[in-house]
Each structure stands twice: as structure tokens, then as C-alpha cells.
Amino acid sequence: MAELSLTNDDIQRYSRHLILPEVGMDGQKKLKNAKVLLVGAGGLGAPLGLYLAAAGVGRIGLVDFDVVDVTNLQRQVIHTTADIGRKKLDSAAEKMTAINPSLQVDKHEVALTSENALDIIKDYDYVVDGTDNFPTRYLTNDACVLLKKPNIYGSIFRFEGQATIFATEGGPCYRCLYPEPPPPGLVPSCAEGGVLGILPGTIGLIQATETVKLILGVGQPLIGRLLLYDALGMKFRELKLRKNPECPICGDHRTITKLIDYHQFCGVPSPNQPAPVEEKNVNEGEIDVVQLKAKLDSGEKFTLLDVREPNEYAICSIPGAKLVPLSEFAQHLGEFDKDEQLILHCRSGVRSGKACGILRQAGFTNVTNVAGGILAWSDRVDPSVPKY
Amino acid sequence: MAKILIPTPLRQFTGKQDSVTAAGSTVGDVLNALTSQFPDLRKQIFNDEGKLRSFVNVYLNDEDIRYLDKTGTAVSDADTLSLVPSIAGGAARG
Numbered sequence: 001m002a003e004l005s006l007t008n009d010d011i012q013r014y015s016r017h018l019i020l021p022e023v024g025m026d027g028q029k030k031l032k033n034a035k036v037l038l039v040g041a042g043g044l045g046a047p048l049g050l051y052l053a054a055a056g057v058g059r060i061g062l063v064d065f066d067v068v069d070v071t072n073l074q075r076q077v078i079h080t081t082a083d084i085g086r087k088k089l090d091s092a093a094e095k096m097t098a099i100n101p102s103l104q105v106d107k108h109e110v111a112l113t114s115e116n117a118l119d120i121i122k123d124y125d126y127v128v129d130g131t132d133n134f135p136t137r138y139l140t141n142d143a144c145v146l147l148k149k150p151n152i153y154g155s156i157f158r159f160e161g162q163a164t165i166f167a168t169e170g171g172p173c174y175r176c177l178y179p180e181p182p183p184p185g186l187v188p189s190c191a192e193g194g195v196l197g198i199l200p201g202t203i204g205l206i207q208a209t210e211t212v213k214l215i216l217g218v219g220q221p222l223i224g225r226l227l228l229y230d231a232l233g234m235k236f237r238e239l240k241l242r243k244n245p246e247c248p249i250c251g252d253h254r255t256i257t258k259l260i261d262y263h264q265f266c267g268v269p270s271p272n273q274p275a276p277v278e279e280k281n282v283n284e285g286e287i288d289v290v291q292l293k294a295k296l297d298s299g300e301k302f303t304l305l306d307v308r309e310p311n312e313y314a315i316c317s318i319p320g321a322k323l324v325p326l327s328e329f330a331q332h333l334g335e336f337d338k339d340e341q342l343i344l345h346c347r348s349g350v351r352s353g354k355a356c357g358i359l360r361q362a363g364f365t366n367v368t369n370v371a372g373g374i375l376a377w378s379d380r381v382d383p384s385v386p387k388y
Numbered sequence: 389m390a391k392i393l394i395p396t397p398l399r400q401f402t403g404k405q406d407s408v409t410a411a412g413s414t415v416g417d418v419l420n421a422l423t424s425q426f427p428d429l430r431k432q433i434f435n436d437e438g439k440l441r442s443f444v445n446v447y448l449n450d451e452d453i454r455y456l457d458k459t460g461t462a463v464s465d466a467d468t469l470s471l472v473p474s475i476a477g478g479a480a481r482g
Contacts, residue, residue, distance in 0.1 A: 043477075134476045157475040158396045178474040182443040195477060228472065233406070239450050239472065327400045330428075 004032050004058060010102070014056050027216045028056060034215045037061040037124040039112055039140055041088040043200030044130030044154050044207065046078035051208045053096035053103050057215070060096065061106040061124055064088045071388075075197035111271065112136055114259035117143040126214060128152045128207050134181040135262035141166060141174035142259055145249050152210050154203040159196050159231040161203035164222050164241055165210055167250070171223045176244035176251075181266045199231055285356065286371045292343065293381045296320060302341035307355045308374075316385045318345060318377055326351045333362050345370035345377075347388075390418050390463045393470045401429040415446060416459030418469060433471065443474045 006014075006029055017023040017031075034057050038045045041064035052060055068076075068083040068091055076088075083091040093105040108120055112131075121127055121143050129140045129151055137155070144151035144167040151166040153174065166173045206227065213219045226239045249256040263270040282288050287295075295302065296319075306313060306321040313323045324332050326346070336342060342359060344352040344367070352369050359367045370376075378385040389409040394402050402408055403426070410425060412418035419440075423430040433444045440446065446453045447470040453461050463469070 132477055134474070137476055155475045156477045160396045160475070162472075162475060177445070178443050180442040181476075182441070182474060193477065226472070228470075237450075237470075239447050239470065240452060240455075242452060242455055244454075 003029070005029060006032065010056070013100075017056070022218045023216060027218070030215050030217075031056040031212070032058040034126070035059040035061070035124045036211060036215075037063065037121060037127045038130060039063045039127060039136065040130035040132065041076075041078070041092040042066070042072065042130065042132060043075045043156065043195065044128075044204040045092065046076045047201045047204035048128055048130060048208050048211075049078050049092050049096050050099065051205060052211065053100045055208075055212055056100065057103070057212075059104040059106065059124075061108060061120070062089055062092055063108040063110065063112050063120065064092070065109050065111050075195065075200050077201070112139060112143075114139060114262065117259060118147060121147055121149055124149065126150050126152060126211055128154075128211055130154065130204065130207070133268075134266045135268060137174060138181065138265060139259065139262045142249055142256065145173050146258070150214060152207045152214070154207040156195055156199050156203050158194055159199065161199055161206075161229040161231075163203055163206045163210070163227045163229070164225060165214070168221075168223050170243070172241050172243040173247060173250045175249050176247045177226065177241060179244075179248070184266070184268050196231055202229060202231070282371045285367065286349075286353075286369045287343070288371050289376045289379075289381050292318075292345070292370050292377075295343070300341075302343050303336070305342060305344045305352075305355070306374075307344055307346045307352050312347065312388070315388050316374060316378075318374060318385075321345065324355075326355050329355050329358055333359070336364065338364055339366060341366045341368070343368045343370060345373050347373045348375050349373040389465060391468045392418065392422055393468060395471060395473060397473055397475065398429060398432055398471060401432060402426050412463060414457075414459065415448060415453050415461045415463055415469065418463050419446070419459065432473075445472045446470070447472060 006025060011018060014028045017028050018025060036052060036057050038048055038060060041049065041062050066088050068079045068086050068088055070084055072079060073081060078095050079091045089107040089109055093107055096105055097103055110116055117139055127140060127144050127149050129137060131137055131140065141151060150168045153166050154161065154163040210222050213221055224241050226241045228237045245251050248254060304321045306317060306323050307326040307329060309325050310323060342364060344355050346352040349369060349371050352373065356367045356369045374385065375387055378387050389411045392408050392410060394406055394408060399406060410418050410421035412421050433441055435441050448456060448461055448467055
């Protein structure tokens, strides 16, 4: 494709770039000719999309298949209240082209998979990983290594973030840093996790900065260095990140030469499989919220335990429930009677299921989990209870 | 005693502390002292065979212990150990 040059309108628009010797006419032309793929148009993708569009990146691909939800708006600043229910792709593309009408936005309305990743990524110069789950992180890494495309990486959790660049020539990859993902039970779920709304802004803009630096070829790129950000302490730290000679995909004796099944690799159900334990699915040792309501109304004697955290209890609770957070559950076992009827709930039923397991292992026999948790309670028993 | 920085996801196992100290002359000793102090942390950073889990990296100051002497790496009181688990959040759906 012929190289695009700068128009007079461009020169005016980017004047504050052009007078920087590190950017100048050459650099701005590089930006205009650059092709960047953003995987995920959510928390990290939002600031990335806005700033890369404003900076004059000529072509930006977005991969996302989600729709805007009200709970996204606390951090995904590319979407507005009026966008709730719209495709994130449409909402994001609209804002980006409103900022910069000469931008070409490619909308890839798919989940990145082993089948489509190489085909999507091959058309771009740089990939920015703004996904939210381990299977897609490993998939993005492996596809970038195989295609030799730099992967500008960022991830966030509560008040902490990590950023670095993977898969550059001679540089480390995600598998060099973490050869394997954590088993699903060991990481808190998104609902337990939470995230400071501003955090993806900080980390996403570090990714945007590194992307622009790579395009311009200026400065010291964040390669071989893992940047850690702690918003509460307001501290940045840097750790050395080395290429692992034993790495199965970028090392000297690579064993992975094509994309694999990443859901299996991460031990999580594939999106094609039916989801486990939905609220309608009541398993053995469980009751649903309607049965719980009937038990409460009948005056039956039992203890209802809420195993969420105190800050969640402060949002909403089921009348009569006693708060015993899962994080300190084991220390409270002595307060219960081995024979008393214990009924446990949490937000969606996962944590209370774990707490039931702890009780049963400790010899408690009359233990029941409330399927669907307080979310189902709000849906089916008391709609005045807010969902979060 | 060496200082150990605890990242957010693991603070629930250290009584919410972001930094703790533990005694030991090697990384392995310090981590053993740490996990005796906070037993719930043990299964987070060691597997059933007592090996460090591959999604929790341990750094002595700014260097990954995998490229030093692993858990045998010598530690002095002036050193800081960091536990750095993998986190995946980003678009945060749901």
C-alpha cells in the first residue's frame, strides 16, 4: 500500500506533535501509516482507543463482541449512558471517528479464537492486549509470537496494574513471564475482584504511550521490564523481565508451533459449552431463592449466613442473614453447631458454594447453598434489592 | 529480616498487610517463614509438592529468582522480596 502523506489539515491538527523534534513530520507520517489492533474495547481499550485516535494513528482495529452495560461506565470512558445496550464496537468506533474523522476503524465483532486470531492479527503492525481473561491473554501472546508482532500488554486488578511489551525481536513473551495460568479456583472472580475505575485509564495510557513510542521509534520501550503500578501507594516499580531460553513458544527448543485450545490450557469451560451452575440449575445440597423465601416465611429454625465481604453487605443484604465473609470463614467454624441447619449465600452462589465445602469438610452435615445468591434473590423474590 | 511486598490479590491471606517481614538466609527460608506466619498463603504460592507455583513469580529486589539461584538465592536483611502473581483483568466483563 502506498505511503500516506500529511495533508494541510493534518499539519494543523497535529501541530503540537510536529514541533516536537521526536515526532516531527516523519513521525506523524509514521503514525498515519500505522495499523494497531486493540483486543478488547473495555476498560483498557477505552483510553487506548480515544488517545490513539487523537494522536493520529491511521488505522485501528477493534476486537470485541460485547454490548455496553451500565456497570461498564464506571471505567470504560469511551462509552456513555446513552450507549447502554449498543455494541461496544459501534459505540467506540463512533467516538474515535468523532475525534478524528480521517481514522479508519476496523470492527472485528468476534471473540478472538485459535481459529481466527492469526487471520485478524496479520494485517496489523502492533497488537495491544486489553482483554480480561487468561485464555485470551495466552492466545494473544502466542499469536503475536508466531506472527512476530509486538504485543503491548497491560492488566489490572483492584488497585494494581502491570504493563510491558512482549514478543518483540529477541524480547521476552508472556509465557516467559508466566509459563502457566493460575488454576481457576485460586483467582478471585471478577465479582470478588473489583477495580478502581481510574486504574484502566492509567494502565491503558501507559500501553498507548508505548504503542506510539514503538511506532515513532523513539525513547526506551518497556521491553524486558515489567512495570508494576500500585494506585493506593501511588508507586511505580520496575522488575527485570528476561527471555526464558526454555520458553515453549519463543525459546530455543520451542514445542508450541501453532495455536492451541486455550480454554483447556487454562482449565476453564469454553464459551461453546453450557455454563456451569446457573441460577435455574439447582444442584444437590442447594436450594433456590424461592425455596429460601418459603423457609424464612415458615419460621423454620435455621441460620442464614452471608459469606460476602462487609463492603458488599453494606450494598444490600437478605433480612436475617448473618455476615461471615469467606475470607475469614475458617476462623468462625467454632461458632456453629455441627447439627444446626446452615444455609449460605453470597452474590451469585460461587463463594457460598466454597464455604459449604469448608463446612462439610469440617464435619458439618446440614449445610445448604443458595443457588444464584442475592442476584437471584433480587430477580425472583425482592426486586427492590439492588444488583451490583 | 527481609521485607516481602504482598500484592493486592494475596493480601487477603496476610491480614490485609501490603508488606511483611520474615527471617531466613535464602529465598526458600524466607518464604517458608512467611507461610508459617500466614498458613493460608501457603497453598497460593506453593503447589502440593512444595514447589513454587508457576503463576507467582518471586523477585529479589528487581531480579526474578528463576535467573538467580531460585529458592536457594541468598537473602540479606536489606533485600526486598516481591511476590508477583499473574492478573488478567482489563476489559472486565461481568
